[in-house]
Amino acid sequence: MSDLTPSHILQIGMGFFASKTLLSAIELKLFTALARGPMTAAEIAGSLALNARAVPDFPDALVALGLLDRAGNGADARYANTPEGALFLDANSPAYVGGILEMANARLYRFWADLTEALQTGKPQNETKHSGEPMFAKLYEVPERLEQFMNAMSGISAGNFRAFAQKFDFSAYRTLCDVGGATGQLSCMVAAAQPHMSCTSFDLPNVVPIATRKIAQAGLSDRVKAVGGDFFADPLPRADVITMGMILHDWNLEKKKQLIAKAYEALPEGGAFVVIEALIDDERRKNAFGLLMSLNMLIEFGDAFDYTGADFEGWCRAAGFRRFAVIPLAGPSSAAVAYK
Template identity: 40%
Template sequence: MTVTPHLFNELHWNYWKTKVFVSAVQLDVFTELTEGPADSAALVDRLGLNERAGRDYLDCLVAMGLLRREAGGYANTEESAAYFDRAKSHAYLGDVMLTEAAHLGDDLAAALTGGRSREGAASAREFYANTYADADRTRSFQRAMTAMSFASGAALAERLPWERHRSFVDIGCAEGAVGVHLLRRHPHLSGIGFDLPGARAGFETYVAAHGLAGRTVFQGGDFLSGPLPAADVVIFGHVLHNWDLDVKLALLRKAHAALPPGGLVVVYEALIDDERERNVVGLLLSLMMHLSLPGGYDYTSAECAGWLRETGFTDIRAEHLAGAEAMVVGCK
């Protein structure tokens, strides 16, 4: 049996939805709303949640159909009130869920209430240093990034006016899957894959396997401590969500400095919808950032557009790419 990427994604995100649901039962979210709606700040306080992650968590429950948002704040849906409010002992199913899914939500519940990453890393910088210090972990991480970026990379190759540009740099390139899509589709392009030095071997192996070693190069570096490579298009794929707002803005300023007039910055992620109630994958990813990368979080296209304006970009637009992912593009 062949497992398709679509099936893998469905299974992967269903696993995370179950973790979120189980943790909500553990934390008695639905029982806490017995008396009626509560606003975000009050509910986060009453549940003892980490303030930074709490809103993403509650909005994830909304997107999953387990809570609803109304003028008074967050409230139970009819189903969650009927079966997961501990006060309704005659119909409560929470104990059954916790028995059948023992410990599944433990790490999420602990991170939400304690504010500590499950890997113990104190920052995203430490997380990536640990990842790239181990060859097996590096390989596993790079392959996962290829799987996550593959469909968006193919879409990106079709969605920009590449005929107007000659070069690109893929920031946090991992194996270089996005660049491979661009180079195969547009023979006039040349590319740079920019990442921590530990990513070099995986990048060069992947690019060579696709016969493109002559058109793209790997450049090792740390974008927190130095400039970005110059190119006509700067791409941030699944990068900005790893960092806090100050680093997000600093990276966008560095992109602006690296571009020529008329150059483009492209930011793509599983962007949260502006209403924060439909793209459950974006909200789940934000929870994953809270779990693993202290300071990191996902964001809406409107938030990203605001950061691009703040850092000097114009002609900003947002567009769907593939699946749950979208891009925001700005021009220098």
């Protein structure tokens, strides 16, 4: 009798059950409500305006998934945030990562239903599928949608940027330009961790007011500035270190190479070009998140894709870079570094 079981297959195949339960909890702000204190199932239903049928199944499912704690059993049982939930899923926590989950719920969850079509056609399955407009044009045309996207990127990037600010050797450098800098998060984290560094966050002009506000809130306006421009149409600001956090994977190979060449031109001799991504392992066997993120790039852009450290080194070597390193960051992400 075979000892093989289908449990792993079924867990993955029905994984959207767990995913949507978490995404709905984020949408309903359950973790933020529980930050005020433990609640019974009935109190949760009242606080979140849930139908009586939703409890206790909804909070108990989150307990079974390890996303909530529960003290006791039955109607008097009280639910509370886990330590991870309190830190990362309370919208009022400075470490909140729910922004990316809010975007996943509002956008990506439904687009992934059309993955099969994307695999067969190679075409995006997001907002552009019906409008024909480029994804970023649609995203940036509504200020509220733009800020939601910026906050989503901040949430998923925070741990990686913080690790980069601490792990990278900045001793030989004085200036940094973060290309596609969004809210200025990476620039602020580097400036905070490295008092000798002055940083520029470079992004499209309508992002600049958001970044300027965030930089001021961080109290770093003296060493961090937001500059508007188009990183394909305009030269990149010159700096000792040029970073791109989750930027290079947004583009096809031709545009990836254009950005690498522009970074090379903007750097001095000895300067460093750094990309922060969920780098796929060179053998393409282990980093499932990086590979799934590459499929997400197919859904979002069609011809965009994630890549390995070896891929990055090959493209950068062709552009003139001569020395390379990969620095592990948080979870499945790394910083790939090319030195001029």
